[in-house]
Amino acid sequence: MKPEIEVLQPGLFSTIQDFGRFGFQKYGVPHSGVMDRYAGKLCNLILGNEENSAVMEITMQGPQLKFSASTRVCISGADLSASLNGNPVHRNQIIEISQDDILRFGKRNSGFRAYIGIPGGFDTEKIMGSRSWYEGLTDNFRLLKGMKINYDLQDLSQIKSNSTVKTDDSYFYQSEIEVFPGPEFSFLSKEKEMILFKSEFTIAETSNRMAIQIKEPFVNDLKPIITGPVMPGSVQLTPSGNIIILARDCQTTGGYPRILQLSEKGLQVLSQKLPGEKIAFRKVEF
Amino acid sequence: MAEFPKISQMGERGILIEFEPEINPETLQKVLFFKKTLQKELFKQKVEVINTYNSLLISYRFTIEDVYSEFSKVKELISSRNIPKIWKSQIFHIPVCYDEEFGIDLKLIAKEKNIEVDEIIRLHTQPVYQLYFIGFLPGFLYLGGLDKKLEISRKNTPRKSVKKGAVGIGEKQTGIYPKSSPGGWQIIGNSPVELFDKKKEIPCPFSAGDHIKFHQVSKDEYLKIQNEIESGRFKFKTEIYEA
Numbered sequence: 001m002k003p004e005i006e007v008l009q010p011g012l013f014s015t016i017q018d019f020g021r022f023g024f025q026k027y028g029v030p031h032s033g034v035m036d037r038y039a040g041k042l043c044n045l046i047l048g049n050e051e052n053s054a055v056m057e058i059t060m061q062g063p064q065l066k067f068s069a070s071t072r073v074c075i076s077g078a079d080l081s082a083s084l085n086g087n088p089v090h091r092n093q094i095i096e097i098s099q100d101d102i103l104r105f106g107k108r109n110s111g112f113r114a115y116i117g118i119p120g121g122f123d124t125e126k127i128m129g130s131r132s133w134y135e136g137l138t139d140n141f142r143l144l145k146g147m148k149i150n151y152d153l154q155d156l157s158q159i160k161s162n163s164t165v166k167t168d169d170s171y172f173y174q175s176e177i178e179v180f181p182g183p184e185f186s187f188l189s190k191e192k193e194m195i196l197f198k199s200e201f202t203i204a205e206t207s208n209r210m211a212i213q214i215k216e217p218f219v220n221d222l223k224p225i226i227t228g229p230v231m232p233g234s235v236q237l238t239p240s241g242n243i244i245i246l247a248r249d250c251q252t253t254g255g256y257p258r259i260l261q262l263s264e265k266g267l268q269v270l271s272q273k274l275p276g277e278k279i280a281f282r283k284v285e286f
Numbered sequence: 287m288a289e290f291p292k293i294s295q296m297g298e299r300g301i302l303i304e305f306e307p308e309i310n311p312e313t314l315q316k317v318l319f320f321k322k323t324l325q326k327e328l329f330k331q332k333v334e335v336i337n338t339y340n341s342l343l344i345s346y347r348f349t350i351e352d353v354y355s356e357f358s359k360v361k362e363l364i365s366s367r368n369i370p371k372i373w374k375s376q377i378f379h380i381p382v383c384y385d386e387e388f389g390i391d392l393k394l395i396a397k398e399k400n401i402e403v404d405e406i407i408r409l410h411t412q413p414v415y416q417l418y419f420i421g422f423l424p425g426f427l428y429l430g431g432l433d434k435k436l437e438i439s440r441k442n443t444p445r446k447s448v449k450k451g452a453v454g455i456g457e458k459q460t461g462i463y464p465k466s467s468p469g470g471w472q473i474i475g476n477s478p479v480e481l482f483d484k485k486k487e488i489p490c491p492f493s494a495g496d497h498i499k500f501h502q503v504s505k506d507e508y509l510k511i512q513n514e515i516e517s518g519r520f521k522f523k524t525e526i527y528e529a
Contacts, residue, residue, distance in 0.1 A: 019347075022332065022334060024424075025334055025345065026336050027420050027424055027425060028420045028422060028423055028425060028426050028482075029489075136465055137424065180295065180296075180298075182296070183296065183302055226307050226338070226340060227338055227421070228338045229300075229302065229341055229345075231299070231345055234296070251421065251422055251423070252421045253419070253422060253428075261296050261297035261300075264298055264349060286295050
């Protein structure tokens, strides 16, 4: 029998993700993939995996997972007080797992999204070159109680792990989000531009993997555009004043002015922000 | 230098090329010609080129390594002026049942526009629609060519759930919902065809630049086609379109 993880409790919102789909945007298929590529990559590298192996992305409140066979895991990203059979475990290092061990999460200490990597990556359904869960494309799209997730039985003695990888959590505490001007940036008046870069903005509760929304309205007179391409990190401004930062599961096209485009670092920083936290946009030049 | 085409960087993973902001087959033709040119060119990194009405986005899987050289390459590639006039593409014939059971807003449109339901159906099945691109949802077709008489505003409050296959009209656009989803378009019928099948190697049979024609079918024919689709026997009727 294939080893599996049994989901005892699903947590707030957990999915399986790799680096997402590529080459299917022409059919309207979103990119998907880990929100925080740095942390997703990190737990894979520590385990000796390919950097885009499928990991579990967990949000704010972690799940409770029971393992049917011995393996290893590595947890990166947010500090959600992980413990194994009740004993606290560290992030960014290899955790040895025995049969029937239970991995739990507790209080959130820092960050918003954590990642669980496993040798060889999670062995879930592959659709269009990716195991990333997305409603309508993959049969599963969020972790549910009682679900079983397969992983590979690997010869652990053969795996060379990189346990000496340097890690850096400082971005959890950074509020500045790096942005480049977007295609419609020049439509903003000088005054609006100044407000955009001098203001603090709050992450709204309605944020998810499709888009991070901003609470404060940004009054503007920008007209909608002819529907054009968008990608993760595109910042849209609606006529009613909503600032919408598109995330990994975003649509491929959109009709709102694209005023900014986040850098990869900007996306990484944003992916660890909680609803209610403050951010500021910092313009960088190409 | 002319204002268009405009080449700009979209973050660290994208290059955007914008042509005149117009929705018409001529602009699309230009966009698709350059899309093909770019796709033929071997990029050192993994890229995907997508188009909309008047834009091309070259999206890179990872951060662009040498932006300067990529920019000059793109600039050179889109400087060609020899855009072919004749354009060959496919017309896909799509069956639609306009029965009241499916066309839940037909009566409302008839009243508001003061045209008979039969006339709405005639006006909707007459044109050869241009497929500009696929976006919004997997398999959602952006079509142009709706008869002006059928232009109608969206519902004030979108429906929480519109049926899969629903054929709708919203402003100047018409289209089919590839899966059930919330939506604000006025619904005039339903098509049994699959616009997006995730299990197929090519999940969507259509490409930007193709053409679409709607055909009215009865409920019986609708059910027959649905049956053919379920048993894997259904094939789209297509023909070559020369503009």
